[in-house]
Amino acid sequence: MTALLSLAINFTLACIMLAMMLCVVRLLLGPAAQDRVLALDTLWMCAMLLALALGMRFGNLIYFEAAMLIALTGFVSTVALTKFLMRGEVIE
Amino acid sequence: MSPDFDNLPLWVSLPVTLLLVLGSLIVLIGAIGLVRLPHFFQRIHGPAITVTLGAGCILIASMVFFTALQSRLVIHELLITAFILLTAPVVAMLIMRTAVYRDLRARRRDGKTESNEVYPFSPDE
DSSP states (O other): OHHHHHHHHHHHHHHHHHHHHHHHHHHHHOSSHHHHHHHHHHHHHHHHHHHHHHHHHHTOTHHHHHHHHHHHHHHHHHHHHHHHHHHOSSOO | OOOOGGGOOHHHHHHHHHHHHHHHHHHHHHHHHHHHOSSHHHHTHHHHHIIIIIHHHHHHHHHHHHHHHHTSOOOTHHHHHHHHHHHHHHHHHHHHHHHHHHHHHHHHHHOOOOTTOSSOOOTTO
8 A cells, every 4th residue: 555655656746747848848839928928837836736746755844845935936926927918028 | 765654544545645646637637738729718727727626636635644644733735725726816817818918919919810819809999
């Protein structure tokens, strides 16, 4: 049973990293700027889940702090990018 | 440095395994939808699944796992859960409004219309 649990945690890490690679694909070839912002938003969400899964993999609660910081800064950066896209391509 | 999974009982490791597999598959399906769907207003549904269901499953699995591993109540993942559930609709609404605004502005600039856009072009605008 314990081998199954560690296998499930490794499977979670692999799936989240594959999802991050797909987000990077959309970030690189997104046709419009809002596609890139959406891909970046999904990318930090996957990074937060990756930090949580790493914390379960190593049995350490310090990864929770990293996940909390990624969640906070990702929200602020996405809001800033969308407000920038609303105003235009040039920084005022 | 791997934790000692040996003293975890079966009623902990079985639901944690199921929640982890379910959550990671949902995250992967959301990312595939982000890449594969053809239009922007369809692509925004994939990350919504990732944010709500996938993150919820993995956060619940983490809470149950650390509660059993440390033999005390560890529920501070509820902070991340509450924060995500509060901010995900705000982020989705901002990105969608930005896309609509940019579509309308680009159409006003060059006067062309596309058939699969949300707001069809009416000439009296």
